Amino acid sequence: MSQVNEMQAQLRKVAAELLENDTVGYIIGWGATRFPDRTTPVFIHEAKDADKLMWNEYCVNGLAKYVLDDKIKAKKIGICIRGCDSRAINRLIIDNQIKRENVYLIGLPCEGKADKIKCGKCAHKNPVIHDVLIGDLVAETPVTDRFKAVEDQEKLTSDEKHAYWKGVYDKCIRCFACRNVCPVCSCKECFADQYRVGWQGKQNNSTENWNYGLTRSYHVGDRCVECGECERVCPMDLPLMLQNRKMLKDINELFGDYECGLSEEDRAPILGDYDLSDRDEFM
Amino acid sequence: MSVIKEWEPKILVFTCNWCTYTGADLAGLNRMKYPENVRLVRVPCSSRVNPQFILRAFMKGCDGVLVCGCHPGDCHYVSGNYFTRRRFMLMQRLLEYNGVDPARFQARWISGSEAAKFRDTMIRVSKEIKALGPNTKFREDWYVKEAIANEPSK
Amino acid sequence: MEISLNTPAATLAEIGTIVDKAHVELHKCYQCGKCTAGCPMADSMDITPREVIRHLQLGLLAEVLRCEAVWVCASCHTCSARCPNEVDVAHLMEVLRQEAKKRNITPVPDVDKFARIFISNIRSFGKSHEVVLCASYNVWSGHLFQDVMTFPHLVMNKLVFFKPHVVKDKTAVRRIMDKALKGADKA
């Protein structure tokens, strides 16, 4: 823990300096709530408030997407990023949603947080990019079971599969929390809100939910950074990553190893690209 | 029992204007026969087909969907069908993963000269789908009923 | 005589497995003859390397297994190196030799004999040993006096030893050889 406290101290020091010398306009980080085992995203605008920044095992929320809310981008945005956030940031850069020079990245190597589901399959504990690094890099633990759950799911018969997902989407309440929190969902206007065009019906029934869920996982499938935020925020605790990882798995098998958001110039999203030598199953 | 006899599947075929649709026309020209239950939707290029169309079709009660285009390398628009290939390889797997029988959604390359291949494909697919029976998965009966209700009957 | 090209499927299959062993795609050869042209041994062959391929293309396996060319080949790999169509002729020759051996067809007995002796030589010493080798070869093959004139020279200049060098762990070597030769005929 002391390790972590040191980091927290260092984080606050660095944050204070950044605000002091006006490198950044404000800093997005984690702050205390009245629950000891909860933190909440905070926006620190002044050096004196730097001490409000927290760094502990309860810093669970993904922060990357908050940078999108700043439409004016008057000043650089400082933001605390763990491995998952850093990949999300890269994602946003690749999708032209932010410019690298508009953000100042405070890297925080992360041993995994209280949310075991979110952090369970974390393959990148260290930020893959950062401007400043707090604390020391930590050892990465290679993930062996990245697609284990998916493989199990695949083993089911098609009826079982259907039954399973039907069960899932019966529960869904289409609150769109998964979409709103997702760093990959950067569309100006989500298909799911375009009732006029007819991508998505208003009715609340499992098919519409399913249509939403499936389409969403197809939309994020080739770009998902596996931060697990969607699952974390789902009020109905739906196994959303189980849906998302399926496409990742297929991509890995069909088009070679692929992890999104590992660098600023990632290869084009699988669906925005092609290769003459791709496998052909439609002959 | 008798119901099943009556039942004809609804099969949607997206065809690119330059190859498969031409192939279908050629089939017609040669008076080749295939089941009535396939209906073609003409698009300029198979890459125009948004996978969400397929979901939509199943929701609305389609029993089988097929996407057809030029053979890789012959695309009228140079590279469209390469995108098609990737999109639907993934979509097909995703649907299967969600419990939709792979036979219900397929993709095929059929060139403008392959009238016979077009016919054979249609015959085969419709046989397969028919064998599978009506699609219940990923389908909202309510829509179908509603729709039929809305249809002015005579 | 007239050759029938209605080769039985079985034979074609056999040819298939043989060329696969040599990683050769027969259809690639368009019979330019560059292999033959470059082959140092071509003059001594009954059919040229190109013709060996041709026979196989036409499904005439028996003729190929019977021919001397396969045994006259010195495995210098010139043909393979120069083939415009990446047909590994030399490797094919080798596989054919092995196949012929399996069927106990040895149209150029001496070459085969020498190989056997060479190998038995290794079996007994683990290393090959020239005197024993040549001596026994000459006896076996009946060329009693081949190169004998060279022998004194060799002896005078201590270029040969009468006491063979021997591998310490002979049994190991033998075990390997036996294992390997299982299937192929024992030397």
Place this chain on the structure above:
Amino acid sequence: MKYSYFPGCAMKGAGKAYDFSIKYVTKKIGMELLEIDDWNCCGATAAHSTSADLALGLNARTLALAEAQYPDLEIAVPCAACYSALRSALFSARSSKEKLAKIQDLIEMPYEGKNEVISFLETFSRPDAMKAITENVVKPLGGLKVACYYGCLTSRPAKIAGPDDVENPMQMDDIVALTGAISVDWAFKTECCGGAHHVSYQKGAVPLVDRILRNAQANGAEAIATACPLCCLNLDMRQGELNKKNGTDYNIPIYYFTELLAMSMGATPKEVGVEKHFFPALSLMEKYLVKGGSAV
């Protein structure tokens, strides 16, 4: 400059001069050779024309021994035939996991296919070796016209032998040039000498030597340098014979390229064993060594 050493059977017999000169040169230039303990015969042509596995097994054993004894040394091989045989074994070991497993089971020893197998043409043409050689040449063979003969197995199959050029390799030429000798441009550098056929199929093999000598002569070679005991033996043994039989007037003594190196580094022809060649090779050397001597 340190290698594990696989002499091969010939080096104990007909190839003695080769063996000696290699030892001499490597000693001079401070190259260390550690002989693999209990190596066995490579099986030569006989093995692989009998059964692929036989060749594989025999060579894999030696390679495995080397790997065990000198895990981080490349294996230097003087004889072209052994070189080729060992390399093909090495390559198939590296070709696939399955193959490797098969080999391990065949030889019943641990083997991973780690160590590279290289020829002496390679070891000597590496920069540091070249440098060392240049520094140690004391009696240049000023102007001796040498045709460098590489033979088949140092150049083919290309992917096994990995020559600098299949048809016109230069490695040996470059090395020999260091001795002050002039390497002639000729066309039969990599043509076959007949190999083992000289024992088992003479009538077919002898003309090959004839052709090689003819071209060397036509291009003004006074001597031929070889890198393989068998090649050397064949060219050497047949030359006089051909002159007798066909009335040719070949006078092209055959040397191992390492003999030339050794002598240019001060070894006397006798030491090297030049007089041991079938075809008289001493006088030419004496002639040139004197010349060379004065040139310094």
Place this chain on the structure above:
Amino acid sequence: MSRIGVFVCHCGSNIASGVHIDKVVEAAKLFPNVVYCEDNKYTCSEPGQFKIKAAIVEHRLDRVVVCTCSPRMHESTFRKMLKGTTINPYMLEVANLREQCSWVHTDKDKATDKAISLVRMAAAKVNENTSLFPSKIKVTKRALVIGGGIAGMQTALDIADAGHQVTLVEREPSIGGKMVMLDKTFPTMDCSACISTPKMVECSSHPNITIMTSSEVEKVDGYIGNFQAIIRQKARYVDHSLCKGCSDCMDACPVQARNNFDLGLGKRKAVYTLFPQAVPNKAVIEKKGASPCKFNCPAHLDAHGYMALTGVGRYEEALGVVRRTTPFAGVLGRVCFHPCEENCSRNKIDQPLAIATVKRFLADNARKSGKLGKIAVTAEPKDQKIAIIGSGPAGLNCAYMLALEGYKVTVFEALPKPGGMLKVGIPDYRLDKAVLAEEIKLIEDMGVEIKCNTRIGKDISFKALRGKGYKAFFIAIGAHTDSKLNVPGEDALGVVAGVDFLRESNLGNNPKPGKRVIVVGGGNVAMDAARTALRLGSDVTVLYRRSEAEMPANALEIDHAREEGVKFEFLAAPMEIISENGKLSGVKSIRNRLGEPDAKGRRSPVPIPGSEFILGVDTLIKAIGQKVVQEDLTAAGFTLYDRWGNIAANAETKTELADVFAGGDAQTGPATVIEAIAAGNKAAKAIMNYLEGTELPIEPYLMPEATVEADELKNVPRAARGRMPMIPIQDRRSTFKEAELGFDEKTAVAEALRCVNCAVCSECRACETACQSKAILREQEDELITQDFGAIVVTTGYELIDWAPLYGEYGGGRYPDVITGLQFERLVNASGPTEGHILRPSDQTEPKNVVIIKCVGSRDENKGKAYCSRACCMYGAKHAHQVLDKIPDSRCYVFYMDVRTAGKGYEEFYGRTREDGAMYLRGRVAKIYQEGGKLICKGEDSLLGKAVTVEADMVVLETAMVPSPGVVKLAGILGISTDPDKWLNEAHPKLRPVETNSAGIFLAGTCQGPKDIPDTVAQAGAAAAKVSALFSNDELETNPMISKVIDEKCSGCGLCVGCCPYTAISLQEIEERVGALRVKRLVASVNHALCQGCGACAGACRPGAIDLQGFSNRQLLEEVDALCL
């Protein structure tokens, strides 16, 4: 609410027989928004169409569904029809009731159901249709044709004849391409030049054609009808507006360069026309840059220039070239440390050229023949006076340069004799002072006044000189005092400074060194001192603290010293000078070892403790470096020095005083003669700038270094460097006679001819003198020209595969008489290197036995290309015919795989060739080798089944065609694609053979794939026709069924950009409101001229922000919904 009309067609009985039309009509009437429905026998017929029009009016329809045959058949018909109505032509949908219903189904009821459903789909879709309007783009009626071969010329001519402007861009200096290299063309055997040169002339004289030779396309933007191209006009160094095409310059040019047009079989000059009939018939200069010798010379002497001239015996001109930079040819030829030679490309194959010695020859030769002459001052006299302090190489050269410009120059020299270090530093045995005197005289003859025995600070001062009207000063007083050893006892009697010792001896005050002399130091001064002392009879040892490798003196000097008997003590440094009663007796020294390399990479000496030793000595000469004498200048009122005690001046020799300049050793510290000369020249220019108020460059004009790689030289014949004759060794030991005698004429010329012409042009400027119309532009640079075009035709043609590295078995290029087909064409060509006689390149004899090998590099996936090059079979036959025809009792053997003669009269031609006696052998040659002057070809006659050999005198390889180099780069520039073999891709192999996938860009000729001349010309015509068709309209109407971006929905992620095969989509910045502020962001935008309407983008866009008009998401979803009913 829309108002849809549905029109069901019987198509005679075609539809009616398979479908219950009435049922369909009934059903259709009930579809949403359908207000009218009728059936019709032949809708497409005149009356049918009329009925529709009528119904539109009568029922106020705003959209129409026609249920008839395939839309591929009649959609356009009905669109046209609607043009004449109130409805937009795109408010139409066609239901395919014939090809896809009545014709393909048997069960009429089921078919009817399907028909109804098809109509419903169409109605549902049309309900969502919107009016679409085609947009127009203007067409620039000028075509760009890239490549001036026969294809390019033909295309250009055809387009031009159609009345449009054409720019024909050619990389070579002349148009004509490969065809003009050929001798005859098969099968008619008419002369290639005779039919292609008229085309060239026609191109050049055609009013609509602009020819740009020596040019390459650099960049292309835009789209069909509106391309902007940037074309690089490469420097030709000749003003083509002035060049008259006379060959005076070529006659004057001394350089023999490789003739690429003859594929290396002949030679041409550095200034040349590609071939006699070249178009334009104007000279160009091949200049790859500055040759290494010139580039690396501190003064940038045109070494290459005077070597070239020497090579052809034009010594006076050559000397003139030297004198452009300095009058000291003789001096430099003797004493220069020649960095030119160190950098000579010959180093890469044998030894460098003896450039300095050749220069010396030029001077000596002029002296001997009394042609040393005067140096003419052409510039009109100027009255500014300039004072130069110091008559060393720097000072004198500065004076020389200024004098050339007509200035009045006075040189002040402190010593009794002019020349500075040249005079008093360098011993006579290295430099005969007579030579120096004469070359100084040259300068004096130009009006330069040299005042000796005049010491600055003592006899003159700047103040005084300014008073006398001197406008500028150049300080070049050199470095004439020694650096101290800093060891005890240094000032003992018998310890002398190297520079002083040499000065004494050089001024003839012959100094008397003791018996035992020790020289401390390792530089050139040390060597001079040592060898001088030796000649004065002493026993000399050089003491140097590092090892020989580190000695700064140049190697030759060291060798000479050693030869003459100077001894060396390396790795030893003096610690203390021992003297007995004030007289020097010995020097205590210590041994060093070499430590780690310092910053400069030089290994510094480290003393080995306890290794001290003593050497007995009578005279010790210190030669460890010199310093500038400051006292005089200080006295003269000049006090600006840097921290090393050198005069402080910048790179342009300017000091802080505006009118005072400084250079040479005085500014840089001890350096070399050539560096001093460079400094002098720079100073002269700086002074002129100062006096004239100009800002011309100080350094001489210099192009980038033209380096030559070793492998480019591998075929250059080896030739040893000329030997320098020297006087007998005993004379060298005892006398001061010049040790080196220099080259005689023969050696000098031979040496000069060893030059490999790195930069090709030697910059000797002989052409400038020769050209009466003053057309030579020495310092010309590339020019970028931007122009608009409406269409582009690529006709870049082919090259022959570089077979040598691929076919070692054919000698890999080592046999001169193994040539390619194209080389053979040059040999038989009357305008070729042999005037049409077929002669072996090796010995110019006529070959009797010629072997022709086909498919070299073709049909050989192992070594070359898998494809067949198509033309080889025919020109192979042609070559065989020509051999047999031109060489009496010759024989010709043709090795072939197959003989492919698909063409009019081709098979007959092949037949005639056999009739001529060509021996056709079916098989590939496996090896060609040389034995006794013969090329022996080993092949197999696969029809005989026997290996065969042919002893040939010459072998012709019919090598594969490959795309011309740079085509891949060009394809990138144009955004068109190539196949795996790098041939350019046509849009469709059968139906669009001369188009590319980028609209407005066309192909013709061999850039698209191997073909012969007739096919090429045919394609050229086709491409021209396509272009003319395009140019026949002033505007292009674009298809309105293209993609459209809805900005509000677009997040600018750019996914669509990558999906577009036509690069029609780009990200554009838009401005939009966010609360009170306006912010900028990126959104996709579609170029309506480029978009072809495939919809790949729409299929990819997640939020549907980009949509395809006519096939919109909404339309298709509606269609799907309708189908599901």
